[in-house]
Amino acid sequence: MRSVLAALALVWAARLAAGYKPVIVVHGLFDGPKQLHALQEFITKSHPGTNVSVIDVYDDLFSLEPLWKQVEGFKNAIYPIMQSASEGVHLICYSQGGLVCRGILASLPEHNVHSLIMLSCPLAGQYGDTDYLKFFFPHLLKSKVYHMCYTRWGQRVSLCNYWNDPHQREKYLASSIFLPFLNGERGHPNITTWRESLLRVNKLVLIGGPGDGVITPWQSSFYGFYDKNERIVRMKDQDWYVKDTFGLKTLDLRGDLKQHVYPGVNHTKWHSNYTVYTEAMEPWLT
DSSP: OHHHHHHHHHHHHHHHHHTSOOEEEEOOTTOOGGGGHHHHHHHHHHSTTOOEEEOOSSOGGGGGSOHHHHHHHHHHHHHHHHHTOTTOEEEEEETTHHHHHHHHHHHOTTOOEEEEEEESOOTTOBOSOOHHHHHHOTTOOGGGTHHHHTSTTGGGSGGGGSBOOTTOHHHHHHHOSSHHHHTTSSOOTTHHHHHHHHTTOSEEEEEEOTTOSSSSSGGGGGTOEEOTTSOEEOGGGSHHHHTTSSSHHHHHHTTOEEEEEOTTOOGGGGGGOHHHIIIIIGGGOO
C-alpha cells in the first residue's frame, strides 16, 4: 500500500511540476546567484518541481561591464533554457538586470517569455546621489556625473548606459549607447522588431516603490521619470508611451501590464520579501 501511495505521489508531483514553466532569474548590479537564493527558495517551495535558473554570469564587480556586452553573455546562458521549454519560460529581472532583460528580448525576437517580471528596475533611467553612485564616482554629485558618463569611456561602465540626466537631455540622447535605443528615444533600424519582441510577452509585471533608496526616482521602476525641473512625469505622460514607441501602451491597453507598488522596501530586500513574492510574482509563475 505504501509503495502504491508513493508511486501516486510521484505521478502527482510530476504532473504538478509539468504545469510550471521554467523560471529564469537575472541579477542586478553587484549581485550574483547567492544574493537571490531566498527568491529561488520561494519559487521552489510554492511551485515544487519548477526548474529555477539564476544565471551565473557577470557577477559582482563584473556587473560593471557595459550592458550590451552583458546582454550577449546572459543571452548565451538563457537561450538554451528557452529552447528546451516548449511551453515558454518566465523571466524575473532584478534592478540593473531589468535593462539586461530588455536587451535580451531585443536580441531574441523569437523568444518564448511568458511573464516578464521587472523587480525594482531603473527602466526609465537613473539620476540620484545614492550609495551606488558614490561607489562609482566618490567625488562627484549627480549634477556632474554626466561629464563622465556621456563620454566614450564612460559608456564602458554599466551605470552610465542608463544614467539619465534630465538637465542634459541632448547629451544623453547623443552619447548614451543603450537606454535611449531601448525606449525608442532615438530612432534606429531595429525599432519595429524590438517593439514586436516586447509585445510577445503575455504579462509585463512592474514592481517597486518609495523607500527603495537606490532606484532614483523610484518611479523609474514604473517608467516614470524627472522632467528638466525634476518633477515626476508619470509613465502614461511620457512621450514614448503616448506614441507607443516600444509597445508599452499596447501592453497596457490589452490588459497585460501589471503594476505593484510597495512602500518601505529597501532595494536590497525586494528579492527576499515574501509578501512581494506571493502577491506580485507568484501569481504569474504558472
